[in-house]
Amino acid sequence: MERETLVTLLIMICGGMMLQLLALWPQRRPGGADPAARERQAWLALCRPAAPILVWAAWFIGWALLEPDPVRDPLDPYVIVSLWLPFGMLFGRAIIRAVWSLLRELPECGVSTFGLLQPQVAFSPFLARQLDEPVIRAALAHERAHARHRDPLRIWLGQLITDLQWPWPQAQWRLRTWLEALELARDEEARREGVDGTDLAAAMLASVRYVSDLTPHQRASLGGTQLAHARLVGDPESLRSRVSRLLAPLPPGPEAAPARAVRLHRSLVLSVVVLLAVVVLGAAFGQLIIRPLLALTT
Numbered sequence: 001m002e003r004e005t006l007v008t009l010l011i012m013i014c015g016g017m018m019l020q021l022l023a024l025w026p027q028r029r030p031g032g033a034d035p036a037a038r039e040r041q042a043w044l045a046l047c048r049p050a051a052p053i054l055v056w057a058a059w060f061i062g063w064a065l066l067e068p069d070p071v072r073d074p075l076d077p078y079v080i081v082s083l084w085l086p087f088g089m090l091f092g093r094a095i096i097r098a099v100w101s102l103l104r105e106l107p108e109c110g111v112s113t114f115g116l117l118q119p120q121v122a123f124s125p126f127l128a129r130q131l132d133e134p135v136i137r138a139a140l141a142h143e144r145a146h147a148r149h150r151d152p153l154r155i156w157l158g159q160l161i162t163d164l165q166w167p168w169p170q171a172q173w174r175l176r177t178w179l180e181a182l183e184l185a186r187d188e189e190a191r192r193e194g195v196d197g198t199d200l201a202a203a204m205l206a207s208v209r210y211v212s213d214l215t216p217h218q219r220a221s222l223g224g225t226q227l228a229h230a231r232l233v234g235d236p237e238s239l240r241s242r243v244s245r246l247l248a249p250l251p252p253g254p255e256a257a258p259a260r261a262v263r264l265h266r267s268l269v270l271s272v273v274v275l276l277a278v279v280v281l282g283a284a285f286g287q288l289i290i291r292p293l294l295a296l297t298t
């Protein structure tokens with residue numbers, strides 16, 4: 001078997017197994033008064049179960065660096081059928097859904113942000129014609145906040161991570177909780193740029209009315225869970241609490257954005273260093289785990 005094929009199979013088996021186990025990890029609703037901090041907590045909780053895939057991948061890649069190619073007949077057929085097949089189907093389902101979310105037509109939802117690498121705001125001219133200028137500005141400020149944070153890409157990744165933990169409801173709950181926190185954070189960001197909360201609430205209610213006037217076929221396109229775009233109105237069930245927050249006075253400012261950016265940068269650097277260390281460990285000790293794991297012949 002080719003070395004790269006074996007590494008891919010091993011990542012899917014071990015990563016998939018860990019994902020399924022970690023999907024059951026109990027999660028608390030993010031706390032604190034700052035919507036941006038709650039959004040970060042919810043995002044980390046959503047992504048955390050996927051970390052083992054990166055660690056396993058780094059370990060196996062490290063091992064493969066010193067392994068001769070092709071690897072000498074390493075896999076027992078029983079291992080392929082009983083271990084890889086279910087995880088292969090799980091990965092295949094998640095990838096098909098992720099690709100479909102990119103290929104499908106953008107659902108008509110009035111105001112939304114789409115595009116993984118270069119996010120753009122889509123604003124229906126039919127909806128804009130019904131709104132006053134300050135209300136349009138408020139909706140655009142919310143969507144531009146989505147674009148600044150590359151939320152369509154993050155939503156797409158969050159959906160993919162959730163699909164890899166199918167069918168556990170805990171994973172769906174983490175995705176819903178994050179999407180809810182995300183909308184509150186973007187509302188707050190728009191208001192801190194000077195948008196009036198009342199205008200943003202008016203834009204949201206107008207967007208809900210716009211969607212309710214769509215044809216049944218157009219409304220059906222809003223369903224499903226294959227997400228790759230951000231909307232002005234996310235989960236309709238959270239609309240009441242969002243409007244209440246928008247009509248309340250803006251609370252004191254949170255931690256400065258540069259401080260958050262520095263912390264995020266440090267976390268990313270630390271993650272890369274840890275993964276490189278795992279690659280080195282995989283190169284040194286990889287076979288101690290991999291050979292017994294798959295009954296390799298030595």
Ligand SMILES: [Zn+2]
Nearest residue numbers: 183230231232
């Ligand atoms: Zn939004």
